[in-house]
Amino acid sequence: MLSRTDTSPAAGQWRGVLRRHLTAVLAIKLAALALLWALFFSPAHRAAVGPEAVGRQLAATPQDGGHD
Numbered sequence: 458m459l460s461r462t463d464t465s466p467a468a469g470q471w472r473g474v475l476r477r478h479l480t481a482v483l484a485i486k487l488a489a490l491a492l493l494w495a496l497f498f499s500p501a502h503r504a505a506v507g508p509e510a511v512g513r514q515l516a517a518t519p520q521d522g523g524h525d
Contacts, residue, residue: 496502
């Protein structure tokens with residue numbers, strides 16, 4: 458039976474295992490976030506918006522309709 462004052466290596470071994478597991482999980486999550494950013498949010502995937510493009514979107518076009 459292990460007591461609270463037991464300082465054997467087996468008593469604290471779970472901390473090393475937990476630390477390695479958490480480090481691996483955090484590394485995987487960081488890699489997944491970096492991959493998502495590269496695939497969807499990086500500057501290479503953004504549309505170029507200039508004055509001409511904004512002007513085309515905001516230009517008033519005549520409406521087809523019989524409203525006189």
